[in-house]
Amino acid sequence: MTRPVMLNIDEHKDLRVITDRSEAYGDNTWFALTFPLEFRTLQAYYPIFFQKHAETGRFLAIALLGLREGENLFLEGDRWTVPYIPLSIKREPFLIGHQKVTVDGQERVERVIHIDMDNPRVNSDSGERLFMEFGGNSPYLDKVADMLDAIHHGLGQADDFMGALERHELLESFTLEVQLENNDKHQLVGLHTINEDKLGQLDGEALAELHAKGYLASIYMVLASHSNVMKMLAAKNKQVSAA
Numbered sequence: 001m002t003r004p005v006m007l008n009i010d011e012h013k014d015l016r017v018i019t020d021r022s023e024a025y026g027d028n029t030w031f032a033l034t035f036p037l038e039f040r041t042l043q044a045y046y047p048i049f050f051q052k053h054a055e056t057g058r059f060l061a062i063a064l065l066g067l068r069e070g071e072n073l074f075l076e077g078d079r080w081t082v083p084y085i086p087l088s089i090k091r092e093p094f095l096i097g098h099q100k101v102t103v104d105g106q107e108r109v110e111r112v113i114h115i116d117m118d119n120p121r122v123n124s125d126s127g128e129r130l131f132m133e134f135g136g137n138s139p140y141l142d143k144v145a146d147m148l149d150a151i152h153h154g155l156g157q158a159d160d161f162m163g164a165l166e167r168h169e170l171l172e173s174f175t176l177e178v179q180l181e182n183n184d185k186h187q188l189v190g191l192h193t194i195n196e197d198k199l200g201q202l203d204g205e206a207l208a209e210l211h212a213k214g215y216l217a218s219i220y221m222v223l224a225s226h227s228n229v230m231k232m233l234a235a236k237n238k239q240v241s242a243a
Contacts, residue, residue, distance in 0.1 A: 003118040004095050009131045012115070017093065017140070018127035021080045025092075025121050028075065030066030032086035035154035036161045036218040043225035045074070045082040047232070050162075050171060050192040059162045059171065059192065061222075064232070067178065067186040073235040081235075087151050093119030096148050111152060113145060161215055168206055170198050170219070176229070181237045194222055 005011075021027050031051075034042055039061075042048060046063040053060055063086050065072045074081050097114035100107055115122065128140040137145070165171050172195040176188040199219065202210075210216040 001118055002116045004097065004114040004116050006097055006099065007094075007113045007115045007130070009135065013131045014124045015115070015130050016123055016125065016127040017130065018121040018123065019140075020078055021075060021085075022078050023072075023075065026119075027080075027089065028070050028072050029089065030069055030071050031062040031064055033088040034061045034063045034086055035151075035158040036061070036215065037150070037154040037157060038087060039218050039221040039225075041084050042086065043221040043228075045084055045228060045231075046086070046225060047228045048222045048225040049174065049176075050165075051190060052192065058159075059166065061158060061162075064176075064188075064229075067188065067232070067236060073232050073239070087147055087154075091144070091147050091151060092116075093121050094144050094148060096152055111148075113141075113148060160213070161218065164210060164213070164215055165194075165219075168198070168202060168210075170195055172198075178229070178233050178236075180233070180240055182240055184240070186236075193226070194219055196223070 018025065032046075034048065039048060042063050046065065048061060048063055050059050051062055052058070065074055067073070093116040095114040095116065097112045098109050099112050100109055121127065129138045130141045132138055171192045174191045174193045176191055177185065179185050207216065210219070
């Protein structure tokens with residue numbers, strides 16, 4: 001359950017947020033929502049695939065972290081094993097909220113920071129302060145605001161990117177099958193990836209369109225990221241052998 005509320009200094013001046021990594025704080029997630037603006041950094045560490053949302057039918061980009069629900073192969077105890085944590089995970093327990101304001105007689109909607117009060121990271125005793133003792137945002141909260149802003153713009157661009165992939169028929173269904181050293185097998189269905197045959201058949205006009213928007217680079221980052229499946233497999237084998 002979540003209990004998001006709009007963050008404000010009057011009610012939340014004493015709040016702190018624990019930034020440690022642990023299964024106890026919900027880091028045992030097997031995928032993270034992502035977007036093209038994050039691909040350049042993500043592709044160095046995580047495999048990137050696509051999933052179709054069951055209710056909306058929209059395609060979403062995800063960074064794969066585990067081979068089953070509740071498994072994060074990049075988490076060892078209280079340590080994240082690679083330098084970069086996906087923003088959709090790192091932003092916890094904060095969310096992007098909206099409120100209506102009236103400026104010069106005109107009503108408009110502005111983005112505001114919400115915080116999930118039921119998140120185990122939220123407390124009043126330890127972790128990063130959200131507000132300074134004598135008022136004003138803490139440096140940590142300023143970083144959170146920047147992070148949420150990056151997510152907002154990234155997800156906004158993602159809709160157009162996914163639309164371009166669908167328009168050029170560049171998505172194909174994909175089943176990830178791996179076999180461990182102990183012969184256990186794992187199969188992930190419902191994934192999608194880039195259809196390299198269709199990509200190779202695009203004409204110059206289509207390629208120019210994708211390149212102009214920066215999407216061609218993002219496509220190749222997705223394909224390059226798939227080599228990280230082998231790193232995940234190595235981590236899984238290490239985990240199994242240590243059990």
